[in-house]
Amino acid sequence: MRETALTEDQRDALQxxxxxxxxxxxxxxxxxxxxxxxxxxxxVRVVRVEDAxxxxxxxxxxxxPVIAVRQxxxxxxxxxxxxxxxxxxxxxxxxxxxxxxxxxxxxxVSQAELMFDVxxxxxxxxxxxxxxxxxxxxxxxxxxxxxxxxxxxxVFQADVLAWRTALLLEVNFSLEDKTFRAHLIMLMAEDxxxxxxxxxxxxxxxx
Amino acid sequence: MEQxxxxxxxxxxxxxxxVLDRSMKVLMWNRFMQDNxxxxxxxxxxxxxxxxxxxxxxxxxxxxxxxxxxxxSFAFSSWExxxxxxxxxxDRPITGGVDFMxxxxxxxxxxxxxxxxxxxVTISDVTHVSVMQREREEAVVKLREYANRDxxxxxxxxxxxxxxLRDEFSRWQRxxxxxxxxxxxxxxxxxxxxxxxxxxxxxxxxxxAQRVADAVRAQDIFGRFGGEEFALLxxxxxxxxxxxxxxxxxxxxxxxxxxxxxxRVPVTASVGGAAARAGLPGYEVLINEADAALYSAxxxxxxxxxxxx
Numbered sequence: 252m253r254e255t256a257l258t259e260d261q262r263d264a265l266q267x268x269x270x271x272x273x274x275x276x277x278x279x280x281x282x283x284x285x286x287x288x289x290x291x292x293x294x295v296r297v298v299r300v301e302d303a304x305x306x307x308x309x310x311x312x313x314x315x316p317v318i319a320v321r322q323x324x325x326x327x328x329x330x331x332x333x334x335x336x337x338x339x340x341x342x343x344x345x346x347x348x349x350x351x352x353x354x355x356x357x358x359x360v361s362q363a364e365l366m367f368d369v370x371x372x373x374x375x376x377x378x379x380x381x382x383x384x385x386x387x388x389x390x391x392x393x394x395x396x397x398x399x400x401x402x403x404x405x406v407f408q409a410d411v412l413a414w415r416t417a418l419l420l421e422v423n424f425s426l427e428d429k430t431f432r433a434h435l436i437m438l439m440a441e442d443x444x445x446x447x448x449x450x451x452x453x454x455x456x457x458x
Numbered sequence: 459m460e461q462x463x464x465x466x467x468x469x470x471x472x473x474x475x476x477v478l479d480r481s482m483k484v485l486m487w488n489r490f491m492q493d494n495x496x497x498x499x500x501x502x503x504x505x506x507x508x509x510x511x512x513x514x515x516x517x518x519x520x521x522x523x524x525x526x527x528x529x530x531s532f533a534f535s536s537w538e539x540x541x542x543x544x545x546x547x548x549d550r551p552i553t554g555g556v557d558f559m560x561x562x563x564x565x566x567x568x569x570x571x572x573x574x575x576x577x578x579v580t581i582s583d584v585t586h587v588s589v590m591q592r593e594r595e596e597a598v599v600k601l602r603e604y605a606n607r608d609x610x611x612x613x614x615x616x617x618x619x620x621x622x623l624r625d626e627f628s629r630w631q632r633x634x635x636x637x638x639x640x641x642x643x644x645x646x647x648x649x650x651x652x653x654x655x656x657x658x659x660x661x662x663x664x665x666x667a668q669r670v671a672d673a674v675r676a677q678d679i680f681g682r683f684g685g686e687e688f689a690l691l692x693x694x695x696x697x698x699x700x701x702x703x704x705x706x707x708x709x710x711x712x713x714x715x716x717x718x719x720x721x722r723v724p725v726t727a728s729v730g731g732a733a734a735r736a737g738l739p740g741y742e743v744l745i746n747e748a749d750a751a752l753y754s755a756x757x758x759x760x761x762x763x764x765x766x767x
Binding site: 279280283361363364367368371372374375379383388390391393394 | 524525528529530531532533534535536538539540562564566569572
């Protein structure tokens, strides 16, 4: 745990990178979805997986069942990204990508497909931007559903996830008219967090 | 010109690879796509993909590709939500209902520097996965049904019967109305087993279960409670009506002897009935009361039906 924890400088650097990346991601999402999505200033923590659920509960105040979609990403830094949203907010989430189909009666799209689409778009935009800031081009795997009505604790079952350490990067997505919240979390193995430390050091020393 | 190794791999590889520009024009088309679509690269490359395949979902596909250009990130489509993009034949002769090759699609950004110059689409044939999943779902449905049935008679087993009784009882507690239960038992069944053998005993149970199942209403739940004991749950039925059914069951059983292994075995049954009434704490008590009525029918000489007094 000690050696994968971030130093204060590294944490500041990661925070700065995440801020820049979310700015980029917001711009890209706005042009894709044709509506302005506000992304909160991301909050970054490195926690043990067994503490992840409690930490995330403290950060978000979520006390209800959630829907969780997972997606792998890899370069030399690799891990898993989760999009988590209150089960009751799935409709709002899907409305984000639903628009074009309103005018296309015969091309129907299921709610499950919309949900994967929106999770993929949010993950893709945010993770790509962060990785680009670290000078990496990630490759993604297809999104998969962890569950539609899960307790936060069940999302982070330490014996199910391959990761022992989680980089919690918590971002709120919200819309101007309907406010909803979705949260993005990046999970990484020790090895990848170490590589990220190195990448952050390289950026710090180049300043 | 000699093809590079990468070109040879792309030609031979076992999944579809093609490349689109931002106006949906095809830039590349591999052998898999050619073999499955019947359209060669020369026919497809340089034109909009919708010129060659007008049946493709235009809004959906354009949007997928555009999202990759705008986000510089991947997009996906799974057979579980969208069984196929292209109407390709699959190579499985017997697939039990899968009409076309089931496809997983990946949309990858091809970048030069930070700029997305094109989108590469890969198509994986996952027909075998979908067939396996379908078979597994069918097996689960079958297992669930077997779990609710009694192996010998094919009617509901005790577990299923009690679950339904619990549901009906809580409905009755909430909404009121009428709810009756009959328990019945073949008289002197042990003697039948001893005199004619277990094979005949089993036939008697099977035939009786079948006769009664044919005689009861569709909305009633008929189950084997264990051994030679059976139970019938009658929702929305007052006790007096339930006892009419009890007599019908009793006569159905005793009117005709059972033919088994060349022998005629006369069978009679005793029936006990009880109905839900105010103050009953749980469905178990309802069963106990029907059981007490059944006991009293036995004591009064068997081959009769008795309602809980």
